[in-house]
Amino acid sequence: MFKKNNKLSYQVFFLVICLGVLLLSSISFYRIKGTNNESSDLEPKVIIDGIISAEEYEFQASFSNDAFKLYWTISGENISFGMIGTTSGWVSIGFEPTNVMKDADMVFGAVLTNGTTIFLDAYSTGQFGPHPADTSLGGSTDISIYAGSENGASTTIEFQRKLSTGDTFDFIIPTEGSVSIIWAFGSSEDFFVKHDRAGYGTINISSGESSSGAPPLWPYHAALMIISFLLLIAGWIVAHFYRSQRWWYRTHRLLSLIGSIFGVLGLIMGIIMxxxxxxxxxxxxxxxxxxxxxxFLVFQPISGILLSKIRFKRKERKIAHRWIGRILYLLMVASIVLGFLEALIL
Structure with missing residues (x-):
């Protein structure tokens, strides 16, 4: 009887041990499984399909009141980007330009009317372009995957590339720190047709922080220079047509002086811009x-003051003063026209 009970006790003990092992295994498996699920929920899963879903990318930035949006995620030695532009044409981004557009590593994307996505891995060779394909410069196309979609109001482009492609014409994207960017989009599907909107910005690859380019100061710069030009023209009109009036000289000098001040302020605004x-x-x-x-603008009123104070060779200085003024007017017209042309290019 004792032996039977002893044998039964061993069986019960063995059964309890087995059940305990199974229970511990189940708990451990549950914990591991739960941890994996939690981790996968937190890690962005980028799918290059031309559709950007909520929380698909780790970081995102918006520029010019959401006119252009940029998304990015680093995965190992690769980085995935998504960009959305409020256009039905092409969308682009450029990395680390050195002078306006020059030396920017650029990527263009567009969706054709038949739904096909086209891409261009490019490099800007000049301040305002052109931006030929890397392959035409001796480089290579290093966009491994790309896709896009277009809904009439906006175009979405996604692409993936290596952080360091080994191509001379590709920027080596760091895993941390700030990167300067330029962005643009146009209404055409032709990448070489001028953009409709463009801008500058900075993104921090590792933190997701971003900043837009400075607010457009060129209208203020242009306004100051135009006011300066108009004041100088007014001063010339007074000197040319109202010389018989007693007040002509003081008025001419005052208009020239104020015009010069506005011109210098315009220069300062341009430097700040x-x-x-x-x-x-x-x-x-x-x-x-x-x-x-x-x-010339600063020297012109000085020459006028010298003309009134010094009598020596007055006739020669008078001729010089007039010609300095004429050259100044031509320079101002040319400078203003060039400024507007470059503003339109940008």
């Missing part, structure tokens, strides 16, 4: 011509 955007000071025709114009 460039400092907040491209930082490319005096590298384009408009800025170089503008600097020469300001030099």
């Amino acid at each position: 460039v400092s907040l955007t491209t930082k490319a000071h005096f590298r384009v025709a408009h800025s170089i011509l503008g600097l020469i114009t300001i030099i």
